[in-house]
Amino acid sequence: MNRRQVLTGASLAVGAAGFMLTLGWWRSGGQPMTGRDLLPIPIRDMSFSLTDHNGQPFAPSQWLGRPTMVFFGFTFCPDVCPTTLNDISDWLADLGPDADGLNVVLISVDPERDTPTILAEYLSNFDPRIVGLTGRLTELEKAAADFRATFEKLPRDGDYTMNHTAGVFLFAADGQFTSIIDFHEDRRFAIPKIRRILT
Template sequence: MTRLQKVLWAAVAVAVIAAGGLAVYGSRAPEVATDTASSVSAAFELTDHDGVVRTAEDFRGKWSLVFFGFTNCPDICPTTLGEIAQVMDDLGPQADAVQPLFISVDSERDRPDQLAEYVPQFHPSILGLVGTPEQIEAAAASFKIFYERVPEETAPDGYTIGHTSQVFLFDPDGGFVRLYGYGTPAPEITADLRARIDAHG
């Protein structure tokens, strides 16, 4: 069984348990609206899972796939990270032109060392980022995403986080290109990226 298959099977198992009412501690938040997407920008100063302070400027020259979430997310995050991992595998040599970023919205529990254990399990190319509450709030405002802490007795530490679940695509110049809705199949994202990479030259 491949790494991706293991991840997706784990996500399915959690979803089945949640559906049975035994553990429900993941929630989606409002998505970025089409009429708002034009004002999306990537502006942040966060620490990556290797302890290095990063800004959006560090990723110029590559296409960026950006997703917000948190390591205790039981379903949405692992499912989406699994899809991104599949995209990176399927792109083959073209994957060198893409940088996937996972930005945590859980500054209380997620630290660089937690992200270093969690994120690479999906794919070595995905980089985890986290910061102070103020830094995360600033990043969320730039991307126009929504997140909120939600009390949940069955969740770790008694709370979960509802968050926007779309994946953002930025071009090598840092310009916002498009959103991929939650559940967009990996082959669809791969085909779209291939066409854009080819056209960009």
């Protein structure tokens, strides 16, 4: 690699870092953001209220005492969501009985279409340990804010789709955030991350 390539690469890295810092500044309303502001808050401090795919009310405190995996998605998603849910189902199969100790959750970002009944039908295609949550838009916005996740409704071909954060969030049994599994992350790296929250 010659000097020009090194300088070009360094310039791109600095530019990307500057963009992320500017984005962080904008999202915080002009206030400096710390590393802590970019991480999900502990589960014990979350306060949203949703409904599970069986029609039962849900509060985040119900997750405490067990490690937790959370993914944001929606049932009309054409690719990212079913791919991730298939990955999660495979990870749970790889973990065997150890996976029975996990909370595994899909939070819908599409309250207009994703009723508990629709979620239940959709999740029947994946591992039965995955629980679906839905609810009022205001509560889903609170949930996303607690996770430092984002979602937005985008018009498409006379209908709409949802753009959303695609990682799988991992929390220890005490509710502390530990790590995230990126979309399409190799199972060689995903499984050890999950095992860490199980122990």
